Amino acid sequence: MSELGTLVTDRSIVVCCGSGGVGKTTVSATFALAAARAGRRACVVTVDPARRLADSLGVQSLLNTPTEVAGDWPGHLFALMLDTKGTFDELVNRYARTPEQAEGILANRLYQNLAGALSGTQEYMAMEKLYELVDSGQFDVVVVDTPPTRNALDLLDAPRRLTRFLENRLFRALLLPTRMSLRAVGVATQALLRTISKVAGAEIVQDAVSFFQAFEGMEEGFRTRAGAVREMLADPATAFVLVTSARPDAISEASFFAEKLRERGVTPAALVVNRIHPSFGDSRGPEGPLPADLAALEDNLATMRVVAQREERAYAGLAQQVAPAPIGRIPLFSHDVHELHALQVTADQLFA
């Protein structure tokens, strides 16, 4: 078993991260497939709303709950597509003290916008779903495909961001009885509130107040949960896999991403370089003048080799940056990967 292979046999959580458009979804599915082939119960969580993953797994559509993908392997492969709003609703239902409280929150306009508008919510819900799946004990390994973020910190900071939002001091002050709150929040804060009403409209302030009222008493549950999610990500059984395509611009983004992860004390457990041009060896051609058609063939071969060398130089630097993490390489196929067979071929290449 290759060093990369031990990730799918030994770890219980694999988080695939990297910038958008590098094939993270395909790589995540490949890792889960490899785990199923190794006899484990694997589940892949995708955040990509495109139908590609469903297509490549040969299933009609993906739900917010795991669906088993049928196939000829000793283990089991499940897949689900993250529904950010649905996952958030589940959390609210879990932590509400009464069904009425949950209902009040779910109906609030500000809450309804929360999933789509607060940056980091999607990232947090992906981590939340991951926690839920791991916690259920149904799977040996859960592989999660993360939203395409420019900033790695969005992924790691998301739980904290949400709890900070829910604990907003200013709005919490509004929950106190009116007269007291005015004194408590002070002159400057009153000015702020007047500002909000003036610029954004009074109903916005009202929505916000009723949202925080409805949330009363639930922050503790959210905070505890966010802490548990953070611990799960820091656990040695969790592997972060940095995914990049071989395009030089993607590699420089991945390098930036790796640096941000390192600042946060996260070491990538592996680097996967996707869509690598084949290198076509180093054989030598005949010397001297060549007929035109042979010269065209030689030119083409030379061009292809230059492309491959340039790519290799670009990702060698990144490999050094994340050393000693092993590198997985996926070649650029001359066709697109979007069916189960192609995914199996990808897995063969990656875990060879």
Place this chain on the structure above:
Amino acid sequence: MDLGTFCSQSHVLVVAGKGGVGKTAMTAAIARMASLTGRSVLIVELEGKSGITGAFGLSEDLGYDEVELQEAAAGQGTVRARRITPDDALVEYLEDHGLKRVSKRLVSSGVVDVVSTAIPGIRDVLVLGKVKQLERDRVADLILVDAPATGHAITFLTSAAGLVSAARGGPLRTQAQDVVDLLSDSSRCRVLLVTLPEDMPVSEAIESAYTLEDKAGVQLGPVIVNACDPPPVGLETPAAEVVAAAGLVVSPDHVAALEAARQFRLERHAMTAAQIDRLARDLPLPHLLVPSVGSASIGPAETNLLAAALASAVADLAPEVEVPVQ
């Protein structure tokens, strides 16, 4: 189409596309191309660290203040760039509305997070409101907006329309209406989509194009297809036959390498050609095909190459047919 005509069709060009398609390189190339017609260009970057300064040979990151990327010279306009983030735009908006004293605190206390969650789209509207103000003030002959990655770009461009229908009145609604007016007037603003000749990027470009026209009411310019492989020439015959006909001694390894490279190139080219055909079939917009610059990073030399390629693709465009007003 005449290059000058292309560069003066709209005052603001929004460059949008999926992550990794080379949106920033194209933004730099359009800026360079327009500057060579003597026009002054302002690039507005929205997300941090795009590398646009590197495309002009500078190393600093952009901030709220303008940076000159290229000086004016004979027959060449200036290229300047700045970054506008939602927080910057909000602080400026509040200051403009006489709230200078509290603006910083609104941002730092997290109130802005609450408000922008309560009003989705407010951040986008404020940023585009700032772009509108720059356009009105005629700060440059051409303003190029390096839009966020599509998905986000769709939200970015449709937020204003959403806010107009949701808000009852007040300064924000006015701001949103101004933005809608800008986006829906093709003499003021157009959107250029950037894509790659590959399956997913092409699908996404087609989908975004329809969504943007329907929901944001924007006029789309030609679609820029980046990293197009030039057609392979002289690769019709299998390597073994060519080598045999040449009567030269070539190692079997090398013949195999020549053949593998030949087949790979032909297959990849057939695949990209099929994607360009699909784009043409499913999206009735003209294309600007730009070759791959084949370099590890985009610097001034690559920007020049891309600008020249783009200019020749523009020259090949059919002149725009005037639609008679009914």
